[in-house]
Amino acid sequence: MTDPLALVDDWGPEKIVVVSHRRTGMKGVLVIDNTARGIGKGGTRMSPNVTVTEIARLARVMTWKWAGVDLFYGGAKAGIVADPNSPDKEAILRAFARALSNEVPREYVMGLDMGLTENDAAIIQDELGDRGAAVGTPQHLGGVPYDELGVTGYGVAESADAAAGRIGLALSGSRIAIQGFGAVGAAAAQRFDQMGAAVVAVSTAYGALYDPAGLDVAELLRARDQIGDGFVKEHGRGTALPPGAELTVDCDVLVPAAVQDVIDDDTARRIKARLVVEGANLPTSPSAQEILAERGITCVPDFVANAGGVVAAAFAMDTRYSGFRPETTVIFTAISARLRTNTETVLEEAQRLGVTPHTAGRGLAEERVRAAMVSRGRIPRAPRSSW
Numbered sequence: 381m382t383d384p385l386a387l388v389d390d391w392g393p394e395k396i397v398v399v400s401h402r403r404t405g406m407k408g409v410l411v412i413d414n415t416a417r418g419i420g421k422g423g424t425r426m427s428p429n430v431t432v433t434e435i436a437r438l439a440r441v442m443t444w445k446w447a448g449v450d451l452f453y454g455g456a457k458a459g460i461v462a463d464p465n466s467p468d469k470e471a472i473l474r475a476f477a478r479a480l481s482n483e484v485p486r487e488y489v490m491g492l493d494m495g496l497t498e499n500d501a502a503i504i505q506d507e508l509g510d511r512g513a514a515v516g517t518p519q520h521l522g523g524v525p526y527d528e529l530g531v532t533g534y535g536v537a538e539s540a541d542a543a544a545g546r547i548g549l550a551l552s553g554s555r556i557a558i559q560g561f562g563a564v565g566a567a568a569a570q571r572f573d574q575m576g577a578a579v580v581a582v583s584t585a586y587g588a589l590y591d592p593a594g595l596d597v598a599e600l601l602r603a604r605d606q607i608g609d610g611f612v613k614e615h616g617r618g619t620a621l622p623p624g625a626e627l628t629v630d631c632d633v634l635v636p637a638a639v640q641d642v643i644d645d646d647t648a649r650r651i652k653a654r655l656v657v658e659g660a661n662l663p664t665s666p667s668a669q670e671i672l673a674e675r676g677i678t679c680v681p682d683f684v685a686n687a688g689g690v691v692a693a694a695f696a697m698d699t700r701y702s703g704f705r706p707e708t709t710v711i712f713t714a715i716s717a718r719l720r721t722n723t724e725t726v727l728e729e730a731q732r733l734g735v736t737p738h739t740a741g742r743g744l745a746e747e748r749v750r751a752a753m754v755s756r757g758r759i760p761r762a763p764r765s766s767w
């Protein structure tokens with residue numbers, strides 16, 4: 381078992397709070413990683429396997445995500461050790477929220493992650509008697525329903541368009557392959573379709589569909605709504621491919637939008653796209669990122685391309701105490717502007733330094749967090765040799 385003190389490095393965590401409640405059996409943890417740029421914000425997850433180390437890692441990812449997209453919140457994450465299907469879920473959730481009433485919402489605002497639903501966010505608000513305690517509540521409570529709106533997938537397509545522009549590829553008329561047809565993949569397909577691109581391949585955990593002339597996205601969305609993820613086997617249009625084959629089909633842009641670790645060295649050598657845009661978190665291994673760069677394939681990192689959800693979360697934070705519903709067109713406009721600019725900045729920086737976009741993007745995020753820490757007097761002005 382890792383000693384929580386061993387998790388502390390130059391960036392954080394600043395605070396780790398472990399809580400428990402005997403009667404409900406609730407056990408959980410809040411990790412506030414780095415608040416130099418703003419208060420802690422990151423999802424709250426519920427799973428029987430939550431560990432302090434896992435939540436600390438995810439809190440660190442949030443530190444880089446917020447800084448990467450240049451929004452003023454700090455990295456944090458919370459986790460509850462429980463089965464999300466337990467009949468005691470609400471009691472456990474209420475006990476968790478109560479136990480963290482010193483920190484929430486002054487230092488950390490809860491949000492959605494694995495195992496928590498929009499209604500759970502509403503329960504947290506209710507328990508603490510504060511609308512500011514959680515974001516991710518249903519629309520009828522004034523929340524921003526990220527997945528329903530498809531904010532992340534929309535941002536992935538906007539980022540892809542900006543990246544395509546940099547490599548001299550016109551997205552309109554280009555061929556796109558998408559792995560995963562869930563909240564991210566389906567919304568990205570819709571936006572690509574609107575942009576005039578041809579979606580030539582899509583996949584789910586059940587398999588893949590390929591049509592070099594372009595699939596009918598509206599029809600795919602209807603089929604998914606009616607049949608679920610198995611629609612790829614029953615669709616009757618396009619050629620059925622085995623799962624994973626969509627990554628190496630002939631196309632211009634590849635969007636992995638399903639799960640992590642799908643592009644290893646071997647796959648990176650076989651990808652035919654000129655541009656890879658990471659919709660999923662961590663789909664490409666670091667060595668595969670190097671191989672793509674050596675082959676002249678541009679890869680837009682996850683924390684740049686899938687930051688649409690983070691931008692929407694920043695709006696949700698702003699409207700927590702507002703009497704007005706969040707204005708969704710404003711959210712989409714902001715996602716487009718911010719993700720396009722950030723994609724261009726990161727790709728330019730990668731070219732300038734001769735490094736991968738992942739390395740360049742992480743470097744920019746670190747610089748921003750370090751500058752905030754210096755300004756607040758949290759670290760000395762002179763750079764430390766270890767940094």
Ligand SMILES: NC(=O)c1ccc[n+]([C@@H]2O[C@H](COP(=O)([O-])OP(=O)(O)OC[C@H]3O[C@@H](n4cnc5c(N)ncnc54)[C@H](O)[C@@H]3O)[C@@H](O)[C@H]2O)c1
Nearest residue numbers: 532560561562563564584585609637638659660661686689
């Ligand atoms: N939802 C968001 O706002 C958001 C934000 C940032 C990052 N992400 C990341 O994007 C990814 C997808 O998230 P989501 O919310 O769309 O999930 P989801 O559960 O809505 O959809 C996942 C899709 O991927 C498919 N899939 C699963 N395994 C597959 C495989 N091996 N091959 C092909 N398809 C497979 C599923 O069938 C489904 O169609 C995850 O990595 C997630 O962490 C999501």
